[in-house]
Amino acid sequence: MTVIFFTITSFSKETLSDTFTVGFRSDWYPPLYFKKGSPDTGIYVDILYEIGRITGDDFKKKYYHTPRKYEMFEENLIDIEPGINPAWRKKHKDISIYTIPFGRAIDVMLFRKGARFSVKNITDLKGKNVGTVRGYVYPGYMEYFNYGRIKRDDSMNEEQLLRKLIKKRTDLAFINKTVAQYLISLHHYDCEYGNIIGDVEIMFRLHISKKYALERLNKALKKLLENGTIDKIYAKYR
Template sequence: MRPTLAFPTPTRITRLRLAFVCGLLLAGQLNLSTLRAETIRVGFYNAPPLMIQAKHQGIYHDLLQKIAQITGDTFKIEYYSTARLQRQFEEGKIDLEPGVNPQWRQASLHPGIYSIPFAALEQVVLFRPGTAFSILGPNSLKGRSVGTIRGYTYPGFTTSLRQGEIERIDVTDEPQLLRLLDSGRINQVFVDRVVQRYWAQQHPRFYRYPTSRTLNRVDVMLRLRPSLTHALPRINQAISLLQSQGVISQLFAHYLR
């Protein structure tokens, strides 16, 4: 009687890795540098639920973990203020910045290279109750103060902010922006809709805080130093796999139940 051979059932991660390698083969992008796993230094800033410093988790944190499970790379994450994070990238002290659109870094001396988009973010204005008004464009906010994140770019409002037609009240991260609004020190803040939804979920009183229409919708990507050009095919392939399996949508849904 011949012995029965038992083979382990492939795990979800194993199947993803097989699909990953097959995808690179089909794309003609399989070579040693493409598959060589590396330690990649990542800069985060505190912006729940995208990046949650207190818990070392968040949508972007989980996304990088999923990518690492496929590519074998190790992502070493450090938190900074937004402005310092950008300096760290410029100086080559970090290799990757998540959730960035190229138009936000046009003025950078080292714009970097970008992955394929993995999500889109919508910018809105969040108001204190009883202070909302229609925002049609920059003119709607002229002469007003708006809460902002230091180092952030706000497409469509950049010129008015730079010229002082709209006064920036800068803070270092989204939780400080929330406290600024909640304390009544300011009546409106720029915020991503995903952040606004998370705030309301964590603090139900914020369901009473009205939001403007969507002012801007942009694709977000991973921004990498050019020294990681060789790693871009495997990272893009991993993002494509995660998107096709609905994993990235699930990550957002997990934090925005």
């Protein structure tokens, strides 16, 4: 009996399910996730649900303003942050591990229908009013924004960003394509896609203390990718 007891205990973390705290921004980011209290779920929540069906794990949602979310992760009070590329969290690499990629974050130029213009290089945006989201960093464009070579017009979120574009308050917008597809379909906006300005893989970021769960989460994600479940989740919100 003693031998059996120690055998079970030594493998308990790897074989038993866990409850993980997942940190989301307090403002909504549809369709990737929705604000607290919304009847909608979102892509990241749906994927976590499917992972839980395989692993038995439970994922508890918590919502914070972005700076507080970073602090909570550093303090090991958040276990998982969804939809992250390691390049975005270089300052936290010592406490972070990542699952296999489950999707891509593709940022595009978006225009009103009929108002698209050719952008062969960044200088073609000189004098243009570019819609952006406050606090977001746009690699390759920041120097032009900072020195005023391109006018940056910040919005609080993507919903406001699109409204400004449709109302002709901006010439174009920089936006995540998945988010744009959802909002355009929801509001029946007439828009045209332009150049891709960013394309990176996204993963679930885990606190290093949860390293023991990485293998089973990766196995579940691999299964969901191979059987088409994740593709179906993304397609549901287009």
